[in-house]
Amino acid sequence: MQTILGSGGAIGTPLAKELKAYTDKIRLVARKPVQVNGDDELFPADLTNAADVDRAVAGSEVVYLTVGLEYNINVWRRDWPVIMKNVIDACVKHNARLVFLDNVYMYAKSEIPHMTESSTIAPPSKKGEVRAALHHMLLQAKGLQALIARSADFYGPGVKNGMLTITVQEEFKKGKRAYWQLDANKIHTFTYTPDAAKGTAILGNTPDAFGQVWHLPTSSEKLTGKEFIERIAAGMQVKPKYYILSRFMMGLIGLFVPIVKEIKEMSYQYDRDYIFDSSKFEKRFNFKPTTYAEGIPASIGS
CATH class of the missing domain: 3.90.25 (UDP-galactose 4-epimerase; domain 1)
Known part of the structure; x- marks a missing residue:
């Protein structure tokens, strides 16, 4: 079972399609999940509710956190730490690997002209501070197998x-x-959403990719x-x-x-x-954006 938390949206939907190449058991989790492949398991849940997240993750081998919250700093500060804690706890409990879809807000201003996976984390914004905290929560969590799949600004069909x-x-x-x-x-x-979805699926199904930050394939x-x-x-x-x-x-x-x-x-x-430099991913997986x-x-x- 591979599970998408936050299954609608720019990446969640194409990701569900890409995962069919790896598994015939896909669980879509959202407040009101919608079918993508026709045979997905739909699982309504509130990711700020720990019990909901625990049930949603149970039985999963790989979990993808692709949820998008309202673009409001107050919502981000209130909900993101809760969601991340709930997901980490559930993944550790159920021995599921976690893939977190992230952005570039935590990078220092000076890094923006050439962002790589080793760019300095020194966010100049309030939203960036929230993202940096999530980055550290994830990579420092004990007993968790996780990776961060990072993207530049999105563009693509249906965005x-x-x-x-x-x-x-x-x-x-x-x-x-x-x-x-x-x-x-x-x-x-700009990162093309079908490439981001394909890259996220590849990473989630590559065991030695875990424990690292990856920039998703971008022209x-x-x-x-x-x-x-x-x-x-x-x-x-x-x-x-x-x-x-x-x-x-x-x-x-x-x-x-x-x-x-x-x-x-x-x-x-x-x-x-x-x-946004994705050469690490491109070389590792021989991928042309x-x-x-x-x-x-x-x-x-x-």
Whole structure:
């Protein structure tokens, strides 16, 4: 049995499909889980409830924690430590290996132009502090076999909450200008969700991958925000019009739009090049990430 905690969403759904290559017993756990393969075991649960998590993990060989919480620092501080403790305790009790899908928020500002698995952990944001604490909880847990599968910002088919979707694709669909944070001339890396799902499944089924941090496969192409906007506009057959969302504008808009207030503290990821290096994974598994020339049209067409 392989179990996905937080089975819906950008990675949970394609991950369920990828796991069919390794097992015919897949358990999908969420508040309201939905079938992916047609024969998945659906297990409704609240991950902040220890008893629910214990029952959800029981009988599992590998557990994938891919849940996405509301993008709100108060929710993160309240729920993430509880969820992680519940999952660690259940995995240790039931002797299940744990794969945690993570992001890059815990890395120091100085690491953003070239992030690797050995990048310094010194988060400059409140959300990053939460993520750093989860990183340490996981790797220091006694009796636990675990790994961290880390990703850059997402893009891909069906992705609703990715920055490219929200700030570019959806705005063009509305007939509006796209927008980019701070500086559209900086390089920004994006991880293609089908690659991330495939990589997560590979890691979960590779025993010697545990005990390590892995960057999920991500194209090494160096495109700027402006170039992403132009490519998406060309694919959607619209003019590549956009404006820059400054920190001042974020502060002003954030007074009325909560999500903008939440992203302001992460804006440092856009005032410099943001390059995510997945060469460790690519070399270990002989994996070639999807190019943007392939991924962007697939994302637009979804």
